[in-house]
Amino acid sequence: MVRWILGTAGTGKTSRVLEEAGKAALAGQKVLLLVPEQYSLEMEKAVRRALDVSSALRVEVYSFTRLCDRIFRELGGTARQAPEEAAHYLMMHLALEQLKGSLRRYQKSSRSGAAIAALTRQMEEFRTVGIAPQALRDAKSRLAKDAFAEKIEELLLIYETYDNLLATSFGEQKNQLDYALEQLKGHPIFEGYAVFVDSFKGFMAGEFALLEELMKTASSVTFSLCTDSLFDRSEGYGLFTPSCRTAARLMELARKNGVPVETPVILREPMRFHTLALTRLEENLFRENGKTESESDGIRLTPCRTPYEEMEWVAARISHLVREEGCRYRDIAVIGRDLEAYLQPIHASFADYEIPYFMDERFDVAAQPLTAAVLSAMEAAKSRFHSDDLFTLLKTGLLDFSLEQIGELEQYAYVWDISGARWEEPFLWNPSGFGKMREEDALKLERIESLRQKLMNPLRSLREKIRICSGRELVVALYEYLREAKILEQLKKQDIQEDRAERDSVRGLFDGMMDLWDQYALVLGDQAYALAKHCELMRLTLLTADLGQIPQALDVVTIGTADRIRPNAPRYVFVIGANDGFFPALVSRVGILSEREREQLLCAGLTVSEPFEIRVLEERYFAYTAMTCASDGLFLSWSQESAEGNP
Template structure:
């Protein structure tokens, strides 16, 4: 323990280390639940990836004895940035297309100074460079860093084109930063929001003296590392869970794995080395790491436990007995593959071996399998949820609101009306919407006829068929 900046006792930073399934998340959630049950007014913060916030909240509320909480914040980095910056004036957010347009404009202005990227008319150049700028922002690289890299490459006699690219990127990044600085009152750059939020950590009341848990991350961007460093500096205590094999590294003096020495848990090892360096540079108190060895996740499947323990290439021996825990099935195509999975899921549920919610289907490419999954699971009556980012334009509420606006401004065109009637926001059932569509197309309903108060009485004899 040591004295914190606010005068109270400060607990240490502690790493929770172990391979997959050893209980790191269970440990963190258990500590949080005990802290909630014990009472007190100290803030509690759980930092997890964006897609894991709901799962973590649900796990805490279903752990028994916790029906609600007010002092626990389950946050992702995006949500944390939102809370830290919510007092600022509202601004328009720069989209990917807008970023590419800004870069294209800057390229035209820098043509005389560029060495490699002079051909502004090249298709896709602006969008590609905009993506590079976004990545540089995420890693907190500045124009000066790129110039230093270019100078190093020149000294090492690298290809002139390569050196020129780095100098061009430095000029472009510098111009982009200057442009966004001048546009700050109107536009917000999402790629720079987390960097701006990090400066507000020390002023946020809900973070001062908080107990912090970090779980579910295999690595961090430069922005996230900088923000996490600020969080560690103001927290009363912190526990950081990382997935790695503790027996494969030196926990006191870890080194970042390189391409030649990279192992299965290289990402976790690299993250551990970087975080340990941050803790020591900031002179934060460091407790002995909690090392978890026992794979609790596979207690009922010893074959999988043996497989998990021997997956790293440097441990592989001869054939491994896994007692039928893994089955390899060859399918002719993706459609047949998904149908087989659907049949196997139905059989497992009917036999009472598990419930729908206990089953996960993992694919290499969600977009490639999405339509097959929807068709097979829909036909089989399997309730499912596809975990993929959904554009706002695909959301039912957004689609309905957009259609209402188009109807109000577009003169009630028949295609727009029929499209709206088929959305879940319509009061009509699917069968009723189909009947209205057939009637409207048969009798040419148009424009203001959709809003007239008098009922339609065209060809009543034929209308009876509808």
């Protein structure tokens, strides 16, 4: 049985899901609640708040990732280790290196991190939408013999080589959902369950396939969707067209498998909004013939000169809400479409007003001292200890050297022109220059020589191990260097001294680097490379990686982009950067294939991505959800100039 709970924003769809899940659990039925990854923790809390203990124990809350893990645990299987983003970039680099003599358009792409990233995204897009290399080859045969066909020929060659390299290191390339689906077929472990699927905007192909399998075996599958009808009455251009298309696909799967479909429950009464203005905004936003209202209580529009001025105003307003109106920081969300221009203004303004916040941004591995230490140690070994590489390493602050000691070494190297192989020889010359060595000079020389040995002994050992080595040997040698150079000790000291946020940041970076090294060893395996190639590949691995961060406290303002953020029932929302053309964002295609080229592939029988019109509708939907998630107040602001003062 397929059931529906429909309603626009704020009509209580999730509350209705929890209510019906609670009734099923109270009746003794097992319940599976499927929600987006970033919402699973909040949904678990909501289940515990809404249900008694015995009922809550019958409710299993999963994201698709955790559902796959549950299937593997239950059925005894496991997915093969999946390549992370860094591994994909490494594979693409190796594929391009292999094909250098066969490529014209992409011959130099292996030298560019941006080109490697773009090509990797394109290959993964092919894979995500189910386009195998053979399907691309078949489509190419239907294209005219022109420049575009030549481009597709090269992309096909890259795709096949990249795919083969991935298969060699990680086995047949299937994602977790594919493996879980294989395990689930013939093993109805969710037979008799009441399944509820809540808070999704849409589904990927693998997710649809898993939902189809659940439809066949569960006693009921209930979908909650943000729309006021199952059927699209706007001829494909309405606010809820994407939700209606999702519903149509699900109904098609139900009919295909003979699963009955119930008449939908449509929730029409707004439950979220505490002011009439917010209610009217939801009713009118991106729709025609809506109701109007002269009252604007709860909505405020504020133009600002620059992003810095804008964030200063936002921070001041948040401070007022908390200190004067009894609001909690956790009841406030700040939402933008592209936060890049706002990162520094946010950090500066929120620090000035002492506002705690969590921003859903990626952790820039390249900017961290540990990354710089690893790369500069490798570069020093490659250059046979060029002074610039050594002092870059020392100035990361992760070696057990004081600033005064670094200064003494640097001064000695400058006075005696120390670089390269001379770092491996004992220091014998007067630190003060060509004059007669005094007693204090001799003591200083002894101290500097001790510092030289302390710096160079671990580095010389590292160089001997990695001049020519495999990927596995390299990461083992690098870890041993971190230990011998006492960098691990320094990280432990920071762990004790720093505040919680900094401590968790350091731990997250170290754990993330270890994961990246695991991937590096898996990709390169036992194939030996010269140190220069390892420097190039490790730099690519570390500088293209980024890591997510974990919220450090409960009572914080949540900040994020409209396409990713999922605030938990905020009272007040600040929508920043609400400039025309920026929010909703203008849709453009940046990547390997242009919009026209995608249309040519569509004519040749390949659907590479969602049509342009659907992505325009998605941008409107992101703006709609951002502006309708507050219960008490919505603040919209925009900047008339950039941070640099440009209009």
